[in-house]
């Protein structure tokens with residue numbers, strides 16, 4: 138199927154071309170993000186393949202539809218960048234990659250926890266400068282600490298499995314409790330109890346109207362002083378300004394982010410020669426107890442290979458009129 142691939146990086150192209158030896162689609166690669174301004178590039182393509190910082194709002198979708206697009210294939214699990222109602226109204230099918238490597242994201246999440254706790258990011262720089270002093274590097278044992286996991290789907294469950302190995306107590310919150318999490322010994326509680334009792338809180342639910350700014354002033358007020366907050370899900374789960382206040386007041390002792398509410402203006406690009414105008418982001422970078430990675434939790438060779446294969450397989454299924462099971466429709470909850 139003739140497919141316009143947006144937000145192409147060299148690694149996308151490499152893995153998609155390798156996977157395509159099996160599927161034989163006509164792939165045309167575009168480096169720009171898909172927005173209303175670049176949507177003209179997609180005219181004439183029955184399939185448009187996108188990633189998380191492409192913006193498929195009503196205006197963009199209208200142009201795609203009038204250009205003949207029937208299928209939107211996102212190379213991601215999340216689909217909050219796509220107006221599903223709009224796509225359905227225009228007769229377009231949306232497919233995604235529901236699971237490509239939950240291990241990749243879960244392992245990165247635990248990496249953030251360990252790095253922040255043991256200040257490995259600071260120790261790395263110190264040792265390179267010949268500074269072997271330990272002041273300021275003290276951490277805590279993860280053993281016996283309580284971790285609250287919000288969203289116990291594929292990724293949240295694996296985070297829990299790994300942390301169980303460290304001897305952590307595991308609290309959980311989800312709209313739909315996962316029997317595997319219960320079998321692991323996770324205790325489902327309400328948000329109030331999770332916020333109140335957790336030493337570490339890690340977010341693994343999708344961004345929905347319900348979870349937008351889940352971490353707000355009220356949530357923060359319930360948390361333990363010195364709490365560690367980790368977000369590898371979607372930036373807007375957190376009200377960043379509230380979290381900055383929490384860091385200034387020392388309520389938040391550690392903050393680990395792989396996602397950021399305004400990340401589409403920053404992430405996946407080399408801006409090292411640019412002036413970054415986002416003052417909120419820049420403020421976050423000033424705290425010694427904040428660790429930010431640029432949406433790389435998914436970024437393992439296993440995950441990228443799986444994304445490429447599932448994306449092309451989704452396109453083949455659509456072309457042949459088969460249901461892949463990876464279709465997403467409006468009003469789906471996750």
Ligand code: NAD
Pocket residue numbers: 214215235236239242287288289290291292293310311312313341342343344345347348369370371395396432433434435436470471
């Ligand atoms: P999943 O669908 O397997 O699990 C999500 C869980 O969240 C489900 O159990 C669901 O019931 C729960 N949930 C939904 N609404 C909720 C709510 N209001 N409150 C509490 N729980 C709720 O998804 P997953 O594969 O585990 O992925 C989780 C999230 O991770 C995705 O939505 C995506 O935003 C993010 N993600 C990030 C990266 C990255 O590279 N940083 C990569 C992949 C996914």
